[in-house]
Amino acid sequence: MSDRMRLNLFTMNSVEHVSVGSWRLPGDQSHRYRDREYWTDVARTAERGGFDAVFFADVRGVYDVYGDNRETAVEKAVQTPSNDPAYLIPAMAEVTDDLGFAVTKSTSYNHPYQLAREFSTLDHLTDGRVAFNVVTSYLESAAANLGYDDRMDHDERYDRADEFMDVLYALWEASWDDDAVVRDPDSGVYTDPEGVSAVDHEGDHFDVPGPHGAEPSPQRTPVLYQAGSSDRGREFAAEHAEAVFVSQPSAEAVADYVDDLRERAASHGRDPDELAFFPGIVPVVGETEAVAEAKYEAYTDAIDTEGVLALLSGFVDVDLSEIDPDQQLEHIETEAIQGVVNAFTANDDRDWTVREVAEFAGLGTTSPVVVGTPEQVADEFEYWFEDVGVDGFNVKEVARPDSLRDFVDLVVPELRERGLLREEYDGETLRETTFGRRGLPDGHPGSR
Ligand SMILES: Cc1cc2nc3c(=O)[nH]c(=O)nc-3n(C[C@H](O)[C@H](O)[C@H](O)COP(=O)(O)O)c2cc1C
Numbered sequence: 001m002s003d004r005m006r007l008n009l010f011t012m013n014s015v016e017h018v019s020v021g022s023w024r025l026p027g028d029q030s031h032r033y034r035d036r037e038y039w040t041d042v043a044r045t046a047e048r049g050g051f052d053a054v055f056f057a058d059v060r061g062v063y064d065v066y067g068d069n070r071e072t073a074v075e076k077a078v079q080t081p082s083n084d085p086a087y088l089i090p091a092m093a094e095v096t097d098d099l100g101f102a103v104t105k106s107t108s109y110n111h112p113y114q115l116a117r118e119f120s121t122l123d124h125l126t127d128g129r130v131a132f133n134v135v136t137s138y139l140e141s142a143a144a145n146l147g148y149d150d151r152m153d154h155d156e157r158y159d160r161a162d163e164f165m166d167v168l169y170a171l172w173e174a175s176w177d178d179d180a181v182v183r184d185p186d187s188g189v190y191t192d193p194e195g196v197s198a199v200d201h202e203g204d205h206f207d208v209p210g211p212h213g214a215e216p217s218p219q220r221t222p223v224l225y226q227a228g229s230s231d232r233g234r235e236f237a238a239e240h241a242e243a244v245f246v247s248q249p250s251a252e253a254v255a256d257y258v259d260d261l262r263e264r265a266a267s268h269g270r271d272p273d274e275l276a277f278f279p280g281i282v283p284v285v286g287e288t289e290a291v292a293e294a295k296y297e298a299y300t301d302a303i304d305t306e307g308v309l310a311l312l313s314g315f316v317d318v319d320l321s322e323i324d325p326d327q328q329l330e331h332i333e334t335e336a337i338q339g340v341v342n343a344f345t346a347n348d349d350r351d352w353t354v355r356e357v358a359e360f361a362g363l364g365t366t367s368p369v370v371v372g373t374p375e376q377v378a379d380e381f382e383y384w385f386e387d388v389g390v391d392g393f394n395v396k397e398v399a400r401p402d403s404l405r406d407f408v409d410l411v412v413p414e415l416r417e418r419g420l421l422r423e424e425y426d427g428e429t430l431r432e433t434t435f436g437r438r439g440l441p442d443g444h445p446g447s448r
Pocket of ligand 1: 057
């Protein structure tokens with residue numbers, strides 16, 4: 001476990017992310033997602049609060065499972081429209097010194113040769129402050145738009161992701177020597193060809209001779225995040241992730257998940273303590289209990305239940321408009337996000353109806369919501385950090401940008417007062433500020 005709490009802001013370059021309906025709150029600025037200044041303000045605020053990174057979710061395709069059409073998702077702005085998060089990063093890096101940026105990219109529809117170069121570019125431009133959230137894509141509509149007849153099967157997506165990572169590691173870690181670039185005007189040698197190697201990857205999904213097109217960036221491999229929660233997804237996370245984004249609705253479920261992932265990491269030859277765990281959490285904070293409760297009431301009133309169901313239907317690939325809201329959610333095997341189904345069906349302590357899931361998921365989907373004064377919210381964060389054993393949090397927003405601002409102005413001082421949160425950044429790259437190490441750890445497949 002870490003000695004200091006880490007924080008990410010979990011957001012998306014879109015109107016609605018995981019609190020569907022919140023764009024209707026008075027003063028909400030979600031519609032400004034297209035505006036550079038909105039994001040540079042977010043970056044400044046997050047850095048003021050000592051956050052490790054702004055973590056961008058991203059998705060391909062439209063949520064058209066609910067009612068078997070896209071109408072609800074489009075009407076309610078359910079992760080559509082959205083813009084590509086990667087292009088925001090240079091602007092946000094320009095106004096900050098230490099804050100990191102996690103960018104979600106899919107291994108299902110990108111090519112590793114291309115993606116390696118994109119991340120190397122971002123890592124150069126940010127002086128090593130970039131993380132890659134490795135996802136596999138779950139929406140059928142993405143496959144159709146990207147030239148595939150069908151979405152790949154769940155486990156096959158992870159097989160492709162494994163090979164994708166192998167190609168990336170070869171390009172990032174093994175293709176260019178540290179001293180390959182000599183830049184010697186007298187001899188006319190910019191790069192010593194001896195220091196640049198092919199990677200000669202031949203596999204089931206990719207043939208990549210290499211070499212990598214970009215010279216080594218400060219981190220070489222960006223910090224690796226993953227959120228797999230099915231059995232196959234956990235195997236993948238245990239092998240590749242440096243930090244795992246946990247999405248479970250209770251402390252017990254999170255603790256079980258952490259134990260399981262650490263065991264799996266050890267079976268992959270890794271030091272299990274090297275994995276860091278970040279559950280999602282939704283803080284709703286006010287100067288007094290009454291103020292916090294009033295905000296919570298306003299937030300829950302704004303929830304758009306139909307929009308939430310459209311989002312969840314896409315997550316689990318089941319048309320929830322067809323199910324009686326008072327029916328208990330049964331365990332289903334899905335080709336989409338098995339982890340979301342498990343979050344509500346695999347815990348012994350509670351049964352959920354569809355209606356209850358929709359209400360719970362209205363603020364932050366599968367994450368706990370914490371309502372209270374700065375002290376009460378800090379107590380809860382401290383409990384998760386000290387007793388449940390997580391390393392930090394992906395803080396989910398409801399009101400934008402008020403949720404972030406409230407947290408930084410009210411909760412951050414309390415966490416700092418308790419010695420839980422950094423006063424200043426130490427280290428230059430994101431990997432240094434978050435993990436205190438420069439490169440990938442020894443047992444990691446990327447360093448092997
Ligand atoms: C907490 C969490 C966050 C995720 N974020 C994204 C995302 O931003 N974009 C995306 O395409 N998939 C995202 N996913 C989906 C995963 O990439 C993956 O497709 C999904 O979890 C299916 O794997 P699983 O069955 O192992 O859970 C996320 C999943 C979880 C649990």
